[in-house]
Structure formats: C-alpha cells, structure tokens
Amino acid sequence: MTQIDTIANRAGASLSPDERAAVDSVPTGLYIGGQWRTTARTLPVTDPATGQVLCEVADAAPADGLAALDAAAAAQADWARTPPRERSEILMRAHRLLLDDADRLGLIATLEMGKPLAEARGEIAYAAEFFRWFAEEAVRLDGGYMTAPAGGSRFLVARQPVGPSLLITPWNFPMAMGTRKIGPALAAGCTCVVKPAEQTPLCTLALADILERAGVPAGVVNVVTTSDPGALMTPMILDERSRKLSFTGSTAVGKKLLEQCARTVMRTSMELGGNAPFLVFDDADLDAAVDGAMAAKMRNIGQACTAANRIFVQRGVLDEFARRLAARMGELPMGRGTEPGVVVGPLIDADAVAKVTGLVADARSRGARVLLGGEPVEGPGNFYPATVLVDVPDEAEMCHTEIFGPVASLTPFDTEEEVVSRANDTPYGLVGYVYTESLRRGLRVCEALETGMVGLNQGVVSNPAAPFGGVKESGLGREGGLTGIDEFLETKYIGVQL
Ligand code: NAP
Numbered sequence: 001m002t003q004i005d006t007i008a009n010r011a012g013a014s015l016s017p018d019e020r021a022a023v024d025s026v027p028t029g030l031y032i033g034g035q036w037r038t039t040a041r042t043l044p045v046t047d048p049a050t051g052q053v054l055c056e057v058a059d060a061a062p063a064d065g066l067a068a069l070d071a072a073a074a075a076q077a078d079w080a081r082t083p084p085r086e087r088s089e090i091l092m093r094a095h096r097l098l099l100d101d102a103d104r105l106g107l108i109a110t111l112e113m114g115k116p117l118a119e120a121r122g123e124i125a126y127a128a129e130f131f132r133w134f135a136e137e138a139v140r141l142d143g144g145y146m147t148a149p150a151g152g153s154r155f156l157v158a159r160q161p162v163g164p165s166l167l168i169t170p171w172n173f174p175m176a177m178g179t180r181k182i183g184p185a186l187a188a189g190c191t192c193v194v195k196p197a198e199q200t201p202l203c204t205l206a207l208a209d210i211l212e213r214a215g216v217p218a219g220v221v222n223v224v225t226t227s228d229p230g231a232l233m234t235p236m237i238l239d240e241r242s243r244k245l246s247f248t249g250s251t252a253v254g255k256k257l258l259e260q261c262a263r264t265v266m267r268t269s270m271e272l273g274g275n276a277p278f279l280v281f282d283d284a285d286l287d288a289a290v291d292g293a294m295a296a297k298m299r300n301i302g303q304a305c306t307a308a309n310r311i312f313v314q315r316g317v318l319d320e321f322a323r324r325l326a327a328r329m330g331e332l333p334m335g336r337g338t339e340p341g342v343v344v345g346p347l348i349d350a351d352a353v354a355k356v357t358g359l360v361a362d363a364r365s366r367g368a369r370v371l372l373g374g375e376p377v378e379g380p381g382n383f384y385p386a387t388v389l390v391d392v393p394d395e396a397e398m399c400h401t402e403i404f405g406p407v408a409s410l411t412p413f414d415t416e417e418e419v420v421s422r423a424n425d426t427p428y429g430l431v432g433y434v435y436t437e438s439l440r441r442g443l444r445v446c447e448a449l450e451t452g453m454v455g456l457n458q459g460v461v462s463n464p465a466a467p468f469g470g471v472k473e474s475g476l477g478r479e480g481g482l483t484g485i486d487e488f489l490e491t492k493y494i495g496v497q498l
Contacts, residue, residue: 028057031208033071034218048114048346049336060224068222072164072191075219080189091135094214098128110337114346127176133464134183156494161189163243174200188488201225269477274430277423278308284435292459326371329386356405359398368392430470
C-alpha cells in the first residue's frame with residue numbers, strides 16, 4: 001500500500017456496515033443516575049480521517065451537570081458502604097466486558113479519534129487493565145494502629161473515599177484516560193461524574209453502558225458530554241459537594257481548573273502536557289534506540305503527552321541514527337485508521353494540522369534540515385505525513401511546545417552535562433527517555449532528568465501497574481501503580497484514649 005493509494009481511497013469514504021453498526025451501538029444521551037437522558041441541543045462527532053459526521057450526541061447544559069452531581073452525591077454513601085470485595089468484582093466484570101468487546105470498542109475509538117485500529121484495540125486492552133489493577137487494589141486498602149510515643153493513647157489510621165469526584169478526560173486516549181480515573185475512583189468508594197472530550201465522547205458513552213452491565217449501581221458513574229466545557233464544569237467545580245477533580249489535558253486548562261478548585265480547596269490530580277526529551281548516547285544500541293524512538297514518537301500518531309518531543313543524539317551517531325529513523329518512518333503507510341496496515345492516521349482536527357505545519361515551517365526557517373516529509377497533505381481528512389527534521393535549534397518553537405504530530409525533531413549534543421541541562425530547560429517534566437549501554441551513565445541521567453518518569457532503553461513507560469505522572473508544569477499526583485488509589489482516598493486519624 002502506498003500513501004497515495006490510501007489517501008485517494010479515503011476521499012468520499014462512507015461508513016462500512018460494521019462501522020455503522022459500531023457507531024449505532026453507542027448510546028448518545030447523557031448518563032445520569034442510571035438513566036439515559038436526551039438534550040434539546042446535540043453536538044456532532046466527526047471522523048477525522050474523512051470529515052464525515054458519525055453521529056450526534058447530547059450537548060449538556062449547566063443544569064444537566066448539576067443533575068449529574070446530584071446523582072453522584074446521592075449515591076456516594078451507599079457506594080462507600082458497598083463491601084470492597086463487591087466493588088472489586090464489579091470492576092473485574094467490567095475488565096472482562098471491555099476485553100470481550102475490544103473489536104467493537106477499538107473500531108469506535110478509531111472512528112472518532114483516528115488512531116489505527118491495531119493501536120485502538122491495544123488501547124482497549126490497556127484501558128481494561130486499569131479496571132483489573134484497581135479491582136485488585138480495592139480489597140487491599142490498608143490502615144494503621146500504633147501506640148502514641150508517650151504511651152497511653154492509641155492512633156488508628158483509616159482510609160476513606162474522598163467523595164463525589166469530577167473526572168475530565170482528553171481526546172487522545174478516549175478509553176484509557178477514562179478507565180485510569182474511573183477504576184481507582186470506584187475502587188476507593190467514590191462516585192463520579194465523567195466529562196469526556198467533545199471530539200471523542202463515544203468511548204466514554206460506550207463505557208457507561210459497559211459499567212452498567214457490569215453491575216455499577218445507578219448514580220455511581222455519570223457521564224455528561226458538552227460543547228461548552230467551561231460553562232458545564234464551573235458550577236460543578238464550585239459546588240461544595242464535589243470533593244475531587246481529576247483532570248487529564250493541557251497545562252493551560254489545568255492551571256485554570258486549579259484556580260477554580262482553590263475556591264473550595266478541592267483535592268486535585270492533574271495529568272498535564274509534556275515536552276519529553278529523548279536522549280541517545282553514542283554507546284547506545286542504535287537498533288534499540290530507533291525502535292524506542294519509533295514507539296515514543298509514533299504512538300497515537302505523535303499525539304501523546306509522552307511523545308518524544310525533542311530527540312537529542314550524540315554528535316558521532318547523529319547521521320546514522322537520523323538515516324535509520326527516516327528510513328523506518330518513511331515506510332509507514334498513511335491513511336484512515338480502519339485500513340489494514342495503516343500506522344499514520346489523521347490528526348484530530350484541522351487546527352492540529354495547521355499547528356504542526358507552522359511548527360515545521362518555523363524550524364526550517366531557523367535552519368532545520370528536512371530528511372523526510374515536511375509538507376502537509378491535501379484533504380479531505382486531517383493528515384500530516386511522517387516527518388524527520390535534523391539540526392533543529394533549541395530556539396525553534398517545536399522545542400518549547402508539544403508537537404502532537406508525527407514529526408521527529410533531532411538535534412546533536414556533545415556531552416552528558418550539556419544534554420541534561422538542555423533536556424531540563426523546559427517548564428514541563430512528564431517523561432524522558434535515555435538510551436545508553438552504560439548502566440552508570442543511564443542511572444545518573446535518569447536521576448538528573450527533572451521528570452516524573454523515565455524510560456531507560458525503552459520507548460514506552462505507560463503501564464497500569466506503574467505510577468504515571470509528571471513534575472513541574474506536567475502535573476500533580478500519580479495515576480496507576482500502588483499509589484494511584486491514594487488520589488481518591490482521605491487519611492483519617494482517630495486518637496483513642498485507653
Ligand atoms: P484540553 O484542551 O486541555 O482538554 C482536556 C479536557 O478538558 C477536555 O475534556 C476538554 O473539553 C476539557 N476542558 C477544556 N476547557 C475546559 C474548561 N474551561 N473547564 C473544564 N474542562 C475543560 O486538552 P486536549 O487537547 O483535549 O488534550 C491534549 C492535552 O492533554 C495535551 O496537552 C496532552 O499532553 C495532555 N495529556 C496529558 C496526559 C497525562 O497523563 N499527563 C495524558 C493525555 C493527554 P473539550 O474537549 O470540550 O474542549
């Protein structure tokens with residue numbers, strides 16, 4: 001398959017019977033208190049590969065949001081009292097239902113978001129794993145009992161659900177970002193209102209249906225979709241019954257939400273933007289480094305917070321690394337994510353294409369050389385080709401903003417000290433990647449990088465069993481891992497006089 005063929009094929013594409021059936025299987029209302037509600041207004045969901053409207057879903061007004069919060073608040077006490085084993089078993093059933101339905105759900109994710117089908121199915125498996133992980137954690141909430149240092153009284157330490165939680169998710173991992181929040185919230189005994197991204201509501205609506213089938217009681221999970229997130233969420237955030245906001249999205253929106261949360265001193269978890277450095281030292285296994293760069297750059301067509309945004313290569317191996325990376329990226333078929341073999345699907349919307357186009361033009365104007373791609377593709381659909389740029393100077397805009405597209409930005413470095421300093425020269429601190437065969441250097445650099453996560457000789461760090469999150473302006477808190485459930489728990493100390 002050539003890129004030309006696949007692009008020609010998508011013009012005038014209409015939904016196949018399987019695709020139509022998958023879209024039509026998703027409820028399109030608001031899910032509030034265990035009921036599906038329609039709204040006066042609706043909003044369109046579009047296939048980014050073709051521009052075709054897939055369906056219309058409910059467009060919630062602020063009163064709908066407050067109704068969802070009413071439902072979550074009403075269900076909170078019973079859900080907190082539900083035995084952990086029961087909560088766990090519901091999540092386990094949801095895990096199984098997601099896996100059994102991965103073909104349909106993957107297709108839905110591809111249609112609304114654009115990622116290739118194989119990746120979308122992978123996301124469903126990843127998403128399901130959060131339910132299994134937190135089902136296992138639900139029954140292991142620990143506490144404490146100790147004697148006061150001065151004797152006499154005893155300290156009891158209990159863990160309690162924080163309470164009704166607001167969960168806001170982005171479009172780039174429409175299923176996994178939902179389960180990564182709903183899993184620990186439910187395991188901890190919290191009810192929730194989930195607001196998915198406007199561009200990708202279908203995965204979360206399908207998930208609400210699955211959770212109901214798994215046995216989640218009415219009101220425990222509520223889903224609201226909207227074209228006006230600020231108007232919908234602000235009254236809910238300011239409402240004192242909301243006790244937690246867990247947000248994944250851009251740093252700019254995260255900062256605004258933090259200000260709102262300050263009004264009621266609401267607990268927050270913030271999974272925000274990144275600007276990941278990817279370091280290749282001259283002693284690295286270059287095959288492994290190229291594999292890692294492919295994974296870290298091309299996952300989700302480059303639209304991941306963990307995407308390798310700045311690839312630093314030690315000068316002696318730069319040409320060889322760049323040549324191999326360009327050869328690999330040049331082989332990737334581009335097209336609609338539903339077509340077999342496609343790796344480079346569309347970007348989420350026309351603005352994303354314009355942003356990537358502008359960043360590449362800016363880098364070129366500052367002296368970057370184009371080894372592959374570099375020119376936007378004509379529509380329909382929001383396509384940008386796999387692109388490799390070399391000698392991108394640190395002043396280029398793409399070194400300071402998330403590229404969020406299939407553009408590898410390479411730059412040389414000379415010394416370890418220099419590259420660590422340049423890698424850390426950003427307000428972001430989500431993840432970094434280091435390729436070297438030296439264990440000493442590898443650990444030294446991992447410790448020196450100002451990020452919440454590092455991949456040492458590996459290009460993907462996401463794992464439900466690992467603590468995912470960033471430092472600096474990349475966020476607050478961790479999702480997944482042994483501490484993920486803590487985000488939804490309060491610690492209560494009870495002093496007992498014997
Ligand atoms: P975004 O524009 O910040 O949107 C994220 C979510 O916030 C969406 O549901 C959005 O709704 C909602 N939102 C926007 N304005 C809001 C407001 N005033 N009040 C309440 N909610 C509001 O980010 P995005 O473009 O969807 O996602 C990409 C960003 O997410 C990137 O920066 C990426 O790095 C980051 N991300 C981070 C992680 C992580 O774990 N650190 C993971 C994935 C993505 P609408 O869709 O209706 O605008």
